[in-house]
Amino acid sequence: MQPHETIRILLVDDQPLFRGAIASLIDGQDDMTVVGEAENGLDAVEKARLLIPDLVVMDVEMPVMNGVEATRLIREQLSTVKVIMLTVSESDDHVFDAIRFGAHGYLLKDLRPDELYDLIRAVMRNETPLSPAIAGRLLREIQNGVTKRSSSPAMPEGPPITRRELEILQLVAEGLSNKEIGKKLSITEGTVKNHVHNALEKLHIQNRIQATAYIVRQGLGRRPGQN
Numbered sequence: 729m730q731p732h733e734t735i736r737i738l739l740v741d742d743q744p745l746f747r748g749a750i751a752s753l754i755d756g757q758d759d760m761t762v763v764g765e766a767e768n769g770l771d772a773v774e775k776a777r778l779l780i781p782d783l784v785v786m787d788v789e790m791p792v793m794n795g796v797e798a799t800r801l802i803r804e805q806l807s808t809v810k811v812i813m814l815t816v817s818e819s820d821d822h823v824f825d826a827i828r829f830g831a832h833g834y835l836l837k838d839l840r841p842d843e844l845y846d847l848i849r850a851v852m853r854n855e856t857p858l859s860p861a862i863a864g865r866l867l868r869e870i871q872n873g874v875t876k877r878s879s880s881p882a883m884p885e886g887p888p889i890t891r892r893e894l895e896i897l898q899l900v901a902e903g904l905s906n907k908e909i910g911k912k913l914s915i916t917e918g919t920v921k922n923h924v925h926n927a928l929e930k931l932h933i934q935n936r937i938q939a940t941a942y943i944v945r946q947g948l949g950r951r952p953g954q955n
Contacts, residue, residue, distance in 0.1 A: 733759075734759055734760065734761050735759060735760045735761070735782050735783060735848060735849075735852055736761060736763045736779070736781045736782045736783070737754055737760060737761065737762050737763065737781055737782065737783050737784070737785060737848070738762075738763060738764045738765070738766065738772065738775055738776055738779060738781040738783070738784045738785070739751055739754075739762055739764070739765045739766070739784075739785050740765070740766040740767075740768075740769070740771070740772040740784060740785065740786045740787055740790070740795065740798070741767070741787040741790070741814070742767050742768055742787060742789075742790040742791060743787075744767070746837075747765055747767075750785070750844075751765060753841050753844070754844075754845075754848075757845055759849070760845070760848065763779050763781055764778075764779045764781065767790070768790045768791050768792040768793055768798075769786075769790055769792060769793030769794055769795055769797055769798030770792045770793040770798070771792070772784065772786065772793075772795075772798045772802070773793070773798050773801045773802055773805075776802050776805075776806055776809055777805065777806065780806065780808075780809065781809060782809070782810065782852065783809070783810045783811070783812065783832075783848060783851060783852065784799075784802060784809060784810070784811045784812070785812050785814060785848075786798060786799055786811050786812065786813050786814065786831075787814055787815075788813055788814065788815045788826075789815075789816075795813060795826075796813075796825045796826050796829060799811045799813065799826060799829050799830070799831050800829040800830075803829055803830035803831075810832040810851050810852070811830070811831050811832055811833075812831070812832060812833040812834075812835060812847070812848070812851055813826045813831050813833065813834045813835065814835055814836075814837050815834070815835070815836060815837065816836070816837050816838075826937075827937050827938060827940070827941045828941070830934055830935070830938070831937060832851050832935055832937060833847060833850075833851050833937065834937065835847060850905060854935065854936075855905055855906055855936060888930075889926075889927045889930050889931065892923060893923050893924075893926060893927040893930075894927075894948065895913070896909055896913070896920060896923045896924060896927070897924070897927055897939050897942070897943055897948075898943060898948065899912065899913075900924065900936050900939055900940060900943075901939070901940040901943040906920040906921050906924070924936065924939070927939065
């Protein structure tokens with residue numbers, strides 16, 4: 729996305745009051761606009777086809793069709809459209825399916841408005857955000873040895889990544905942004921971005937949230953006490 733382009737957003741939630749509140753907040757941003765709203769997953773798929781938004785902000789639990797299935801259909805049919813999932817609980821069991829179907833972010837609904845704006849912009853920069861609580865849950869699964877489950881995506885084999893690329897992907901799995909990773913490792917944000925891009929290409933995966941799934945599935949997460 730070029731600078732100063734407006735991010736076109738489709739909002740999907742079965743609660744009209746919540747949906748309307750989010751729409752008002754987003755429309756108050758100079759670089760964002762809500763181009764449509766949907767009340768369930770099926771409605772979301774139909775409106776995504778019609779509107780071709782840049783981004784869909786998708787509730788998880790909805791009648792008719794849930795947000796995970798809608799995400800699968802949107803990502804299959806409209807590969808350029810990005811999807812952020814919103815959930816009320818970090819214990820939501822849909823997180824792994826959403827990763828498998830290509831969601832670009834997985835966030836808790838209790839985030840502040842400014843956090844939502846920043847995360848939307850991060851997604852459009854191809855930085856796939858996870859709420860810290862969601863990232864923490866994935867890391868707990870690593871620490872508990874739960875690295876394989878039926879809903880985990882099957883990650884393709886690829887050329888081995890470098891030690892530095894692995895280190896950066898481990899931090900991605902903890903929910904850190906490129907800027908935060910760069911500060912932690914004393915390297916530039918651009919260098920981090922290049923390492924992430926190279927690692928994703930080598931592993932033949934689409935985005936950072938699938939990189940997190942790869943780290944989880946392979947048991948490569950950083951252990952407690954690791955700097």
